[in-house]
Amino acid sequence: MRGRGILLIRRLRDYFTWHLFKHFIGIVIGSTIVSISINTLIIPNEIADGGVTGIAIILHYLFNWPVSWAVLMLNLPLFLIGLRMVGRDFLVFSIVGVAVLSATLSLTTNFPALTDDTLLATISGGVLTGIGMGIIFRSRGSLGGTDILAVLFARTTSFSVGQILLGIDAVIFLVAAILFRPEMAMYAMIYMFIATRVVDLVQEGLSVSKSVLVVTTQPQRIAEQIMAKLERGVTLFQAIGAFSGEAKQVVYCVINRSELSQIKEIVRDQDPLAFVAISEVPEVVGEGFSSWKGH
Structure with missing residues (x-):
């Protein structure tokens, strides 16, 4: 009996180790795709983004700060805020997702721009980002950031998480339109819409x-x-x-x-x-x- 129990424990340990490893690999692949999209399509064509990544990109446009470091530094206080407010698994996978995204953003910084056509970059960036984020979400990952704020405010207000995220993105786009040009926010909305739809396709599959x-x-x-x-x-x-x-x-x-x-x-x-x-x-x-x- 004892031998069987030890064998069962080892099998469970191997299963969970392999299970978590597959999630981690998925997060790495998804983050790499998102980073390539941001560094080769979004930033070269001066398109805004939503969430913490959008704020990091705006700071990059204003002060030439590296997006990878800005993403990491902006998320740190949010993780501290969410330490006791969100689930442990969600927080852990958010930290992993943000750390990997920051690393891949840094590694792909010098990748050349794929196009200087803003509309083509918006559409292609939305597709690539949606694929990457869909893979991250399927791997139980998260990019943290405003997701944590949305969960926090949803508990203390009458608004849903989706409504809060939409409101935060709207403010970011408005700031981008005021500081730079209205077209930046317009392209950003197209980019976010496409990315959201592609995320759904990756999550749900193509064979409806x-x-x-x-x-x-x-x-x-x-x-x-x-x-x-x-x-x-x-x-x-x-x-x-x-x-x-x-x-x-x-x-x-x-x-x-x-x-x-x-x-x-x-x-x-x-x-x-x-x-x-x-x-x-x-x-x-x-x-x-x-x-x-x-x-």
């Missing part, structure tokens, strides 16, 4: 699935056709119409986008009067779709 809910009088026939033709699992459950008070049968299924026309045809053939609701499912984990591996 569809969920299909069918209220029908022929649930068994529709379910059998879906399982036979599409080889998809189907769930049947009971429902009651609120207006009529009648018992209803509901068919629920998740499919790939390419299978949507087939399932519509199946429902139309089996029950033309069926009620069908179709919605997007950003991510599906389970048989026939992605597995938990890599999550």
Whole structure:
């Protein structure tokens, strides 16, 4: 028994060590991509950014301070403020994320600018930054900064974390517009919008699935056709119409986008009067779709 217990402890130790190592590698890769985006696209084209990185970039434009050091120094007091206000895991991963970002920003400082076209730099920078941040978030990392302030203020005010972050970014963009030129803030908003959308794509995946809910009088026939033709699992459950008070049968299924026309045809053939609701499912984990591996 004792030998088995020791073996189990070793396996758990190896698992968590490898698990944390994979997170760290993800944070390094994501931070490197974000740093390349900032040093080769955003700074050379004088585009603003949001959060602490945006403040660091503004200080760089004003006083020529290294962005890497500014990011680190601006985050230090925020970490001290958040020491007792946010969760330990969040704080630890935030510190790791900021330290790695600062290091990669320093290492990529002398990388040449990829383009002098401001609009192209805005779009490309948004895509690159979004990919990098998405990888960081998937690795449980964080870039700290205003995220900590947002969590802190959300606990003491009636505003949500998202609203506070939006307000902070709006102030940073306004300052950039006043100190430099309005176009800088305009490009920054485009950059942040693209980056946010790409982060969602990296987090949720590109293969958006569809969920299909069918209220029908022929649930068994529709379910059998879906399982036979599409080889998809189907769930049947009971429902009651609120207006009529009648018992209803509901068919629920998740499919790939390419299978949507087939399932519509199946429902139309089996029950033309069926009620069908179709919605997007950003991510599906389970048989026939992605597995938990890599999550």
